Amino acid sequence: MSSIADNIKRIKEQTVEKLISLGRPEDDITIVAVTKTHPVAVIEEALRNGISHIGENKVQEAIHKIPFITVPYEGFHFIGHLQSNKINNLLKLKPMLIQSIDSLYIAQQLNRSLGRKNITQDILIQVNTTAETTKSGVNPENAIDMIWQIAALPCLNIKGLMTIGMLSPNPENTRPYFRKLWKLKEKIEAEKIPEVQMKYISMGMSEDYLIALEEGSNMLRLGTIIFGTRNYGGTN
Structure with missing residues (x-):
């Protein structure tokens, strides 16, 4: 079984190789280690081995x-569905980026707090590019x-978009949904909305992150490929 250090090293080598092949700078990527279910000791091991951004899905766990x-x-990135009654607890943790703003209502509640x-x-707008009812996110047609x-x-600074691809044994199946997010990003830039930046395009997880890079992602959310599938005993 590979160590966390080995996993991180391999991921960084693969992402650099892919970025070079795409003609992009080697550092044109932020890797967010998804630390759900993993305890502090495991998170710190990742941080000591080249990870500098971490993401949690649940406020109570974070x-x-x-x-x-x-x-x-x-x-610290918050990447899960945000409930209005958890906003104040989340803000105490001073997140660098809340990646999962998926409705005007939650944005208004966050702005009020x-x-x-x-x-x-700083926030990202989560877009449901796959139209799956099990996923959060605004419909692409309503996003602008x-x-x-x-x-x-x-009080909110829009810094980009986030999406979750189609979960499939074949990562190629998720390419059209990543492409859809990139096209939406281009439409938003054309709107020239005051104070809105498309700085971050957060797409790509453990199964499809190389496909995501090919489709323009500059922020990956990686959990299993770093930590493995084992539950290390963190808070659920």
Whole structure:
């Protein structure tokens, strides 16, 4: 069984090779290690071996881990579905990026909480490119209208888009959905919405991250391929 250090080394070698083949800079990627179910000790092992961004899916789990990490890192990302009653607890953790804003309502609730604290928050808009009812995210056809409305909220900074591809044994099956997100990104840029940036395109997970790179991703969310499928005993 490969170690976490070996896994990270292999992933970085593969991503650099892919980026070079695409004519992109070697550092044109942010790897977010998805640390769901993994305890602090395992997270710190990843941080000591080249990971600098970590992502959690659940606020309740994150509050039991993030404050106790002692190894330095660049950013904590929240990547799961955000419930309005968990917003204040999430903000206590000072996320670098909330990747999963999927409705105007949750954006408004987040903006209200941020306003009370007189702070701002960088966010991504989650888009449901696969139209699966089991996934969160705004419908691509409604995304631009929603982004115009969210852009008017003073405490939120839209920095890009996020999507989850089609889960399939064949990663090629998810390519059209990544391509759909990239085309949406281009449409949003053409709108020239004030204060909206398409800095981050977060797409690609353990099964399809090389396909995602080919379709323009510059932020990968990787869990299993780093940590393995075993539950290490973290908080569920």
